[in-house]
Amino acid sequence: MATIKDIAREAGVGVGTVSRHLNGVTLKPQTARKVQDAIDRLGFTLNQVARGLKTNRTRTVGVVIPNFADIYGSTMVKYLERGLAEHGYGILVCDSSDNPVTEAEKVSQLLQRRVDALFLYPCSSNLSYLQRIPELAGPESKFPVLVADMKADGYLCDQVRTDNRDAARIAIRKLIADGHRRIGLISGPNGYFTAEERKQGYLEALEEGGISPEDSLMHMTPHFDEEGGKTALEAMLDATDPPSAVLACNYYTTLGAVQAVYDRKLCMPDELALIGFDNLGLSAMVRPALSILVQPMEEIGTEAARLLIRRMHGDREGFPVVLEMKANLLLKGST
Amino acid sequence: MATIKDIAREAGVGVGTVSRHLNGVTLKPQTARKVQDAIDRLGFTLNQVARGLKTNRTRTVGVVIPNFADIYGSTMVKYLERGLAEHGYGILVCDSSDNPVTEAEKVSQLLQRRVDALFLYPCSSNLSYLQRIPELAGPESKFPVLVADMKADGYLCDQVRTDNRDAARIAIRKLIADGHRRIGLISGPNGYFTAEERKQGYLEALEEGGISPEDSLMHMTPHFDEEGGKTALEAMLDATDPPSAVLACNYYTTLGAVQAVYDRKLCMPDELALIGFDNLGLSAMVRPALSILVQPMEEIGTEAARLLIRRMHGDREGFPVVLEMKANLLLKGST
C-alpha cells in the first residue's frame, strides 16, 4: 500500500506537504494539484492507525451494552453511531452478555485500543471497576465516560437515560384519571435502578391520587423477565381483591403479562386495563392494541453522541451532566 | 501513560524483553518477575494502536449493516461479536441506513481504519463499489470479506445466509400437507435477493405438490414493509377465490398480515392459516400463537465469525464459500 512518502516522491514534494494537504491545509494551487494527482495515481488511502499513534486520538468511541439482540440497546446504539459518524467518529462495540465481569473486561480491552471515550450501558449499577482503571481513576480524569440507562452517581461520568419516574407516573396518572383505584405494578428486582425508579414513579402517582399503596399490588419480579411478568399478573388476578389496571415496567414483563391476559381470556380494557413498556412493534400485535410507554431511544442515542462529542473536544461544561429524557405514553385500546 | 520504555527502565531490562513478556514469550523466571512488577507498579497497559501500526494488524473486523434497530441484523452481530471476541478481535460497526451510497462510504472509512476483515450485510446486491477499492480489487486480493444475507456471486467474498428457498419450501410443504391448495405469498420487491429466493422456494413447493402457481396469489410488495403486507393480504382476501393459507416472507409483512387478519376478525387457522417470518417474540403475542419461520441468526453470526477468523489466519480453503443455514419452522396455533 502506498504511503505518504510514496506520494511525496511521486509528486516531487516533501512529506510534510502531503500531510498538510491531507489535513485540509491550503497549499499553493499547483502544489495541491501535484499532490492530489499522485494520490489518485497511486490509490493512496491514509493510514488512520499511524495517525492515531501520532495524534493520540483514534476518533473511536468504545461501546458496551448488555445485549445487542435487545431492541432497546441496539436502537440507542443506532442513533449514537449516527450522531458520532457525522463528526467522523466510529464505534467499537462489545456485548457484555449482561455479565458485570465481562463488562469490566470489555472496558479495559477498549481502553487498550485507545478509544477516545466510552459509552456504557451497564448491566448493574456497580461501576467500581472504573476506579481501578488508571486512565479513569483520580478526580482529575478527563477521559469522557457516558453511562446510559443507569444511575452512576459517585462516578465521574455523564449520564443519559429515560426519566423512569416520570414515565411510570404519567402512566399511573392516566389510569387514575380513567377511574382506576386498584392499580398493579410489575417491575424488576430490588436493587435494579430502572425497576426501582419506575416503582417510585408509581408510588408518587398513587400518592397524588390519594391512593395508598398495597404490597400485594407491587411485584418486583426477580429477573424482570417474561416468566416473572406472567407469574406476577396471575398472582394479582388470583388474589382476593384483584387490580383493575396494571403497568408492566419493561418489554419482557409486558410479554408475560399479555400472555396471562390471553390465557385467562380477559377482555381489555374492561376486565383489565394494561399498559406495557418499550416495544412499539409489539403494541399493534395485541388486540385491542396495547397502550405502551415508549422510551426515547433515539433521543438518548442522539443526545449521548452530542454530549460525547463535546466532551471529546474538551468542553467540560456542567460535568457531570444527568440528562433524563421523557418517555412517551401511547394510548391504544388496552386502556 | 507508561510506555514499554518506562517499564524497561523501571525493571532494568531492555524494551525487547518487555515486549517479549507482553507477547507471551517465557523469560527467565526472575526477569519475568521484575518485568511484571514494573508493569503492575506503573499501571502499564499496552497501546494497541502502536502495536497495530507495527504489526499491520488491528485485530478488528469492520461491520456494516443496514439497520441496527432491526432485530435480525443486531442478533447476527451479537453472535459475530461473541465469536470474534473469543479470539481477541473487536468489531467496528456502522449502520448504512439502508442506503447503498452510505454503505460504500462506510466501507472505505473502515478500510482507512485498517480493519483486518469486513462483515457486510449489504442493503442491495450491487456490491460494485468493492471493485473500486484498491485493497480489494484484483483477483489476487487476500483481504477477507464476508457477505451476510445477500447474494454476492461474482465478487470475491465468502457468503453466509439463511437458505431462503428451503425456508419458504418447508413452510409451503407444511401448508400443503395440511390440505391447503390455494396458498398466498407475500414477499418483497423483485430484484431483492431474499424476496426472490423465498418466492422461488414457494414455487418449488407448489410444483412438488402439483399445484400450479397463480399470479393473483403472489404479492411482491414494493418495500417489504408492514403497509405492503397488510395491503397484499387484503387484496388476496378481496379477490374472487381467496387463499386458505398465506406465507408472509419477512417480519414487517408479517406484522401487516396479522393486522389484516385482526381487522377482518378472521379466525386462524380455520378461516386463514398464516405463517410469519423472523421474529420469535412476536409469535406469542398473537392469538392463536403464530407459526413462524425463524432464521438462524445465531448460527449465521457464529459461522461468520468462525470463517472470518480462519480467513484472517490465512486459511483460504474453499474460497469463496457459500454457507446456507436452515431456517426453523416453529408450528403454533395459526396453522
Next chain:
DNA sequence: AACTGGATTGGAAACGTTTCCAATCCAGTT
C-alpha cells in the same frame, strides 16, 4: 579453570503519520 554453544537478553531500526523548525520562495518595495 577454560571452553562451548544453546538460551536469554539488549537495543537499533522500522511501521506511517504529524508537527515543528529551518530553509526556500517570491511578490512587493526600494
Next chain:
DNA sequence: AACTGGATTGGAAACGTTTCCAATCCAGTT
C-alpha cells in the same frame, strides 16, 4: 537589480510498539 519579510515548503524527530541481529549469560563438559 537588490532587498525584505510573509508565505510556502522540506524534512527530521517523534508517537509506542515489534523484531531482528548481535551481545551476553551460564550450565554442562573438558
